[in-house]
Amino acid sequence: EKILNLIYRKGNKIIENPTRPPVTDLDKFGFPKYESFEFEKYDHVLPICTSRGCPFMCTFCTTATTAGRQFRFRSPRNVLAELKMWYDGGFRDFAFVDDNFTLVKHRVIELCKLLEKNDMTDINIRCAGIRADKVDREVLTYMKKTGFKQIGLGVEVGNDKMLKIIKKGESMADIEKAIKLITDLDFDLQLYMVIGNQYETEEDIEDSFKLALKYPISDVHFYNPIPFPGSELYDWVEQNGYFLRDLGTYINDNCNFSTEPAFETPELPADDRRRL
Numbered sequence: 001e002k003i004l005n006l007i008y009r010k011g012n013k014i015i016e017n018p019t020r021p022p023v024t025d026l027d028k029f030g031f032p033k034y035e036s037f038e039f040e041k042y043d044h045v046l047p048i049c050t051s052r053g054c055p056f057m058c059t060f061c062t063t064a065t066t067a068g069r070q071f072r073f074r075s076p077r078n079v080l081a082e083l084k085m086w087y088d089g090g091f092r093d094f095a096f097v098d099d100n101f102t103l104v105k106h107r108v109i110e111l112c113k114l115l116e117k118n119d120m121t122d123i124n125i126r127c128a129g130i131r132a133d134k135v136d137r138e139v140l141t142y143m144k145k146t147g148f149k150q151i152g153l154g155v156e157v158g159n160d161k162m163l164k165i166i167k168k169g170e171s172m173a174d175i176e177k178a179i180k181l182i183t184d185l186d187f188d189l190q191l192y193m194v195i196g197n198q199y200e201t202e203e204d205i206e207d208s209f210k211l212a213l214k215y216p217i218s219d220v221h222f223y224n225p226i227p228f229p230g231s232e233l234y235d236w237v238e239q240n241g242y243f244l245r246d247l248g249t250y251i252n253d254n255c256n257f258s259t260e261p262a263f264e265t266p267e268l269p270a271d272d273r274r275r276l
Contacts, residue, residue, distance in 0.1 A: 026072055126149065141185065144185050155179075157207075224254070
């Protein structure tokens with residue numbers, strides 16, 4: 001009864017205890033060791049999470065529900081210590097899995113300086129959690145010379161109309177400026193796009209395709225939006241009666257790469273979504 005965050009069964013009742021406040025000092029946690037993993041059976045890219053939370057309001061995202069809006073981050077020295085633990089064990093390939101790795105610019109620059117000071121610039125780092133409006137030439141230059149090889153931008157849609165609808169908080173000018181800068185610095189750039197959000201038309205999606213073809217990017221992922229409970233998208237789809245399948249089915253059977261939509265809209269019926 002006293003454990004915050006716990007949900008448990010008591011007789012025939014489900015009891016949900018009060019929510020635990022977010023932990024702000026992430027440096028106090030030990031590093032994952034993956035001692036039970038048979039590494040020979042897996043891709044040898046170690047996931048590193050250096051922060052939690054997201055202050056932005058994207059309608060399809062559940063980070064605010066799962067990790068909170070308050071952005072908390074590990075110190076650069078703490079991140080370096082985890083990287084060095086794996087580095088000394090022979091690992092050189094890492095994936096930073098933060099939702100907003102570059103949100104605090106000076107933290108990223110300090111980490112890059114520490115990597116350089118510790119002669120660890122021969123590592124390869126993938127970094128997918130990047131917003132276009134949270135990078136500039138200075139921070140990208142530091143990242144480039146200290147082992148960051150691949151960057152993933154969450155672009156989502158292809159025009160300003162849709163950016164406003166999904167509450168991305170960016171403009172196409174921000175996005176194209178970042179794409180050009182990242183490709184000019186010769187990063188391996190991936191774009192992440194979502195097809196079929198609220199009020200999106202086939203013409204809007206053509207703008208996404210055009211953007212993906214405009215620049216020398218290495219890869220682009222087009223995802224079906226999955227309405228997760230706790231997201232604004234879920235509430236909107238439910239209120240409008242647009243679901244094609246029930247929650248238990250699409251949550252358990254779908255993945256981001258599935259071509260089978262969970263919902264449809266008047267602008268994009270199910271068959272059009274599959275085709276696109």
